[in-house]
Amino acid sequence: MIDVFIVGAGPAGLSAANVCAKNGLKVKVVDEFMKAGGRLLGQLHEEPDGTWWNGIEEAKKLNDEAQQLKVEVDCGVSVYNIKKQNKSWKVYTTKGKFQTKALLLATGAAETAIPIPGWTLPGVMSIGAAQVMTNVHRVKVGDRGVVVGINILSAAITRELQLAGIEVSSMYLPGKNIATGDHGNPILTMKSMLKVASLAPSKLIRIGSKLMKSESLHPLALKFYPKSGIKVWGMPVHLRKAVIEIVGEKKVEGVRVAKVDLNGEPIVSTEEFIPVDFVCIAGGLYPLVELAAITGCPFQYVSELGGHVPVHSEKMKTPLEGLYVAGNITGIESAKVAMKQGTVAGYSVVQDLSNKKEAFQVQLKQAIQTVEETRNQAVIQFHPDIRTGRKKVYMSFKDKGLMKKRDFYGT
Structure with missing residues (x-):
């Protein structure tokens, strides 16, 4: 006993x-x-x-x-x-x-999985898997990638990947569908991140977050959100763009990204292809x-x-x-x-x-x-x-x- x-x-x-x-x-x-x-x-x-x-x-x-x-x-x-x-x-x-x-x-x-078209390709992983591969097994997950899903966990681990010398080109929302739910909603994502903005490395972001206490200002802020994103640790974070598909034949070759409206719906004829060799999905x-x-x-x-x-x-x-x-x-x-x-x-x-x-x-x-x-x-x-x-x-x-x-x- x-x-x-x-x-x-x-x-x-x-x-x-x-x-x-x-x-x-x-x-x-x-x-x-x-x-x-x-x-x-x-x-x-x-x-x-x-x-x-x-x-x-x-x-x-x-x-x-x-x-x-x-x-x-x-x-x-x-x-x-x-x-x-x-x-x-x-x-x-x-x-x-x-x-x-x-x-x-x-x-x-x-980790909560967020299904996106193409997510079964080699080179796609959860953000936590990337963390373990990098910090525990000392395995480089790729040369250049993107993070899909913007939350406190993905932000923290993305920084760890950068410190390990891995290039993360951008952070995007996931394309909105029945499975991604709130994760693909720009306003809800902004609301959640504003509550932890005091931890942001940028003084501009910290000051700006204090001015956004009123929820009525959130749609206005998103409307004028920079097209190039807001840079954090030198990497653009996009609240008005979403990854709608992961592209590749036998492995990840890139992602298709589209601009989205305030509800997270893709805007017609705004798609672009971003070449990357790995994708980290962060669903919390x-x-x-x-x-x-x-x-x-x-x-x-x-x-x-x-x-x-x-x-x-x-x-x-x-x-x-x-x-x-x-x-x-x-x-x-x-x-x-x-x-x-x-x-x-x-x-x-x-x-x-x-x-x-x-x-x-x-x-x-x-x-x-x-x-x-x-x-x-x-x-x-x-x-x-x-x-x-x-x-x-x-x-x-x-x-x-x-x-x-x-x-x-x-x-």
Whole structure:
């Protein structure tokens, strides 16, 4: 019998594992990828203070600590079933079955696909795949390409590709269709990006975004949006042009781009061909929740969190006894927030398995407060209304009578 079984060796899973191991619990962590670290492995960006956030180094720190604490981290392992057995959980993996007192799901997130004509050609990939190939495997994805889909994730990774010496000629909207939905809408895209414009490298963009607080001005701004796009890091970002087709015989040879109206509809006779050898498609992220569904955990759809998420408390506890969640499975946020959530989940497990529950009350409360502080300071926020989304889930948990009042600090 294992004390704690953790699915996901990313920032949340490893952080939780280390807290549990420090407090004397036997911990096993599994991950389907070949290396521990999760999405940390592909991250590299400059902080506002000029320092660099190197995800590979952060992952190494967490993994080294786990090894020192005798945490069993097993990579290349998939979990395909989970069953509740009395007061324990039985986890079915590709390397055997395991019985555990506490089960933490830290499975992270997956990318939303945006289908565009020609998207099955070799040379077309998700923006996240380009990030992993570049920063993890050190494989050059191509010589010159475009990014289709304008959001905070694609902007951050595009910069990483540039830093690796890869030419990204432009960022475009995807051609509007039933599948691309809001991603192909210029006004909605502008609205979402204005909320994170304070992070823009251009002072002109930052000042301009402050003048665009009134939504009534957005259509006017788009009407006069520069035909050549607005340059960010020397690369034009187009809100009035969309990629309507990826072109090539046996591989990507270019994209067909058309000007679009304020609703994202292509304008007749405005098409042009842009030669490129790779295309990155960015549709955003959604919580990876399949394993939570297998357990029977209740869900709630919260758009601010990226989709359906397991109902949980601030302590990262679900309504099911012995089941915990942490990281992007609970909603799309930065790796720093995921790490702090993992710490909360770790203390929750330790407290629940301890004979002296009150002894960990202070640490748990402080860990919850640290999550909120980290969220407030996050450089990259995938949704500006993340706090509203969090409150919805916590209140749902509370309203259903699934959590005692003491689980809510300060509410």
